[in-house]
Amino acid sequence: MTDILLSIRNLDVEYITPGDPVCAVKNVSFDIARGEIFGLVGESGSGKSTVVQAILRTLPPPAIITGGEILLNGKDILSMSDREVKKFRWQEISIVMQSAMNALNPVIPIRKQISDVLYTHKGYSREKAHQRIKELFDLVDIHYDRMDSYPHELSGGMRQRIVLAIALALMPPLIIMDEPTTALDVIVEREILFKVLELRKELGFTILFITHDLNLLLEFTDRVGVMLKGELVESDEAVRINSGGQHPYTKKLIGALPSATGPRRKDLLPRPEQFKIGEKPLIEIHNLNKKFHLSGFIRPKMLHAVKDVSFNIYPGEIVSLVGESGSGKSTIARLIARLIPPTSGTIILDGIDIFKSEPRSASLNYRRKVQMVFQDPFGSLNSVHTVFHHLARPIIRHRLIPQAELYKYIIDMLETVGLSPGSLFADKFPHEMSGGERQRVAIARALSLQPELIVADEPTSMLDVSIRMHILQILANLRGEKNVAVLFITHDLASARYLADRIIVLKNGSQVEHGNSEELIQSPQHTYTKQLIAAASPGWLKKNLLKTNENRDSK
């Protein structure tokens, strides 16, 4: 490495508290060469975003930087005066943030938001700014008549491209991307990253890329740094990390996640085929429709969230609903859990049409048989009650177990989901547990009623990578031990493939494809499924980049 653009030396960041200061980043050092893409990976709380904010010196109080140097082009950012820092932000380093909707001001047209940057830093006139904005829109492939749109009029992918355009506005040598695609769907994510790679080829800026998704980084970056609890535990060429890495934590991250393509790995989860599945359907869903009333009274505007969805689930089976956000998969979950009423359609449980027999709200019998696990374990447990309360209430309500045996039963349940010793966890409050532990409690709660169907709505998407597999493992074990059927809802094709017997692919509220997991992954029929699988396979970015280069050369 000869030409170093950014060099971080022994960076320390602390949070001031009335007691001892809390160390957020400890002795972090790394270099980024000019033109390189450096990736920083770590779980939530590992300090990766803190490092980024320290570089820009935008850490909110009570954080202070307590040591080290951050050299950009040889100039130390930490010894700059406040005025210098303000000038250098955006001129020298810009940032693309996770949520484009939050980064853009919803009440100001996009053109104004970009010209603000140009005016403040460069003093551009109206015409000059207009010209520059046109160029920037060209760069990120958005037609410039969208210039006067407001952020909400654009799709998520377009918004993220606008944020990218703002980051490029002053052509800073370094662009920081802090989880820029986490809120986006896979296909859009790949498009955006592809665009970034293209632009870098053209304009030659340097990128510091932050994410919790190691697979993405390995494909996208030149070098990778792995952070754990505020320390940089490993930093190496992406290729070398990919082949295993040195630190045990890196190894754990690499081996943690299955992939949607390629041969099935044997070590991760038991093959779905080995389980017994009942003959008669447990639940039949026919032509389920849900329309949401958006606005308007006389001529109402409706959102048709679920369109004519029909499928069966057999006892002991795992069926996966796969789709992007807005595909209606969570609505289907809430319909089956009877949290919202359908617009039309039937659900038949054990041969009984439940909307006919229980039109207003679900009977206790239905509630006992169909349980739900929610996406966000921080929201689905009530912070004022103990774990014991969460598990005991449903059982008491349904009079499932005599009072005297309740405690023992709950301890058993907790140990079934891997929380042992159960007596220790029974007394805990939600805030005293990690995200993974909370999700286990949520599963135990669903399980405590001995249901026949568990609707799991993205149970792993809010969890850190290293614990996702454990949760999937628990679900896989349950169907084996307790013969519970699971409707597994996810946007991640890979976990659906490993866990489910059948996969149903949803798009815009309709079923586009339905089939056995392995078959569907190996030979998808519908174009949308093919796109999804392609976007989830490794090497996709580089393949496409090569293709466009060839096209360009042949022209």
Place this chain on the structure above:
Amino acid sequence: MSTRLNDSILIRWLRGILTNKKALAGSFLVLSFIFIAFVGPFFTYDPNAFLDTPLSPPTFTHWFGTTGQGQDVLAQTISGARQTLLIGFCTGFFVVVIGALIGGISGYYGGRVDDILSMVINVFLVMPGLPLMVILASWLPPGPLTLMGVLVLTGWAWNARVIRSQMMALRGRDFVSAAIVSGERNIRIIVIEIMPRMLSLLASSFIGASIYAISAQVGLEFLGLGDVSTVTWGTNLYWASNDLALLTGSWWTFVPTGLSIAFVSFGLTMINFGIDEVTNPRLISERNWRKLLPKGKMNDGITPVVINHD
């Protein structure tokens, strides 16, 4: 069977309040008034008896002087505290309970139920409270229960509105959905699952409503709309004004009562600030870290660098 109360949100919250200076000072002030109101009348003169020369300034026998009727002002102030505080806190309690019940049900169920209850709340909100209070108080037979009824009737709607919107926000949370899926009854979800999450709101509503009740009550009685034969802070002021205390310059007949009202309200407000800080830790932490930073190292949008801060 074990259920741990230690570390439950209520205990955490109480612990926070006990370590908060504002809340402590406020509680001390209010509790000492309550204590004096409770115990004091056993040790003072009869507040209604003619004891000495009317309108005599403070002396050693009558620390706060005497009124126009020759009654002991200290005894009147202390006895007055009894009824005024009792009605104040009871009214505060009922305002919050009724507000929580109607606002909570309205926000939880939504739809048709919310339409009807919201309409009722709105009607009570737009009714001019003060004139209504005056008319009702003068029309109904005077007495402490009347006063309470009037104050609750004119005061509950605002609380109901606030609690309704908080309920609507919590209603959509996953923990509520989870309780519904497990078959829990609606009323139990409202009372056991959601209400504890609103504890800080309920507590500060109670304190706010108590301040409102004390001042409104004193106001009505000062206008002569209470039962003038009882001894309260309001009637004390009523008699002081009737005896032309300002004209005669006998300040001791109204200053003790006025100061008591001010101190109680001040104490309650301090408790409210304290609750705010405990349940919204941002408020307090900002002040704390500002104190801990070395001089000249403020964060004005730029993170300070403090090397070797030990």
